[in-house]
Amino acid sequence: QVQLQESGPGLVEPSETLSLTCTVSGGSITNYYWNWIRQPAGKGLEWIGRIYTSGSTNYNPSLKSRVTMSVDTSKNQFSLKLSSVTAADTAVYYCAGHFSSSSYFHYWGQGTLVTVSS
Amino acid sequence: DIVMTQSPDSLAVSLGERATINCKSSQSVFYSSNNKNYLAWYQQKPGQPPKLLIYWASTRESGVPDRFSGSGSGTDFTLTISSLQAEDVAVYHCQQYYSTPYTFGQGTKLEIK
Numbered sequence A: 001q002v003q004l005q006e007s008g009p010g011l012v013e014p015s016e017t018l019s020l021t022c023t024v025s026g027g028s029i030t031n032y033y034w035n036w037i038r039q040p041a042g043k044g045l046e047w048i049g050r051i052y053t054s055g056s057t058n059y060n061p062s063l064k065s066r067v068t069m070s071v072d073t074s075k076n077q078f079s080l081k082l083s084s085v086t087a088a089d090t091a092v093y094y095c096a097g098h099f100s101s102s103s104y105f106h107y108w109g110q111g112t113l114v115t116v117s118s
Numbered sequence B: 001d002i003v004m005t006q007s008p009d010s011l012a013v014s015l016g017e018r019a020t021i022n023c024k025s026s027q028s029v030f031y032s033s034n035n036k037n038y039l040a041w042y043q044q045k046p047g048q049p050p051k052l053l054i055y056w057a058s059t060r061e062s063g064v065p066d067r068f069s070g071s072g073s074g075t076d077f078t079l080t081i082s083s084l085q086a087e088d089v090a091v092y093h094c095q096q097y098y099s100t101p102y103t104f105g106q107g108t109k110l111e112i113k
Helices: none
Strands: A003-007 A018-025 A032-039 A046-052 A057-059 A067-072 A077-082 A091-099 A112-116 B004-007 B010-013 B019-025 B039-044 B051-055 B068-073 B076-081 B090-096 B108-112
Touching: A003 A091, A018 A032, A018 A091, A018 A112, A032 A067, A046 A067, A046 A077, A057 A067, A077 A091, B004 B090, B010 B019, B019 B039, B019 B090, B019 B108, B039 B068, B051 B068, B076 B090
Parallel strands: B010 B108
Antiparallel strands: A003 A018, A018 A077, A032 A046, A032 A091, A046 A057, A067 A077, A091 A112, B004 B019, B019 B076, B039 B051, B039 B090, B068 B076, B090 B108
């Protein structure tokens, strides 16, 4: 069974860059799309973007200017960088995966809270 | 972007009774070439990630109890829990995967009356 685990700093200062990594275990990272989704406290889910194992990406236009995703197949990991963060970027960040043929999310990490504050 | 709107925002139902949650998309998520609706439902319990319940609008994920069912087509969809159990208390989200950016409804909080 595929399992995902997010890692990264829980506190980021305003204007800095948020960096998170998701480690995939229990299966191959190949042939899936890997996504980042966030959820501010008490609010709904926002899709940030996705990366295929080839390295091709799709980002949410609302965040596109600040988002970079990458994948390292040798480590079974993929990563998110979100630049110039503000308090509005405070949220639980989830990594999630879907098959290449269907874009509903089968696999989810447990989520990691990232707080933007000085 | 396709806007997903759920109703109601919160719902209280007695144990054993039926719960119905609605989801409306701002444009059709039906793809005529394969006759499929690109709509999924998730259940999220406190402190946990969302869990996939339903995809293609009406296909239950493996292991999901058959009291959960999805229906609808085009722009209007429904998640029905036929007989509410205590463990069904959660927030339910719909999601369209017809086009990027993928978008979710605001969530519906389901409680026991």
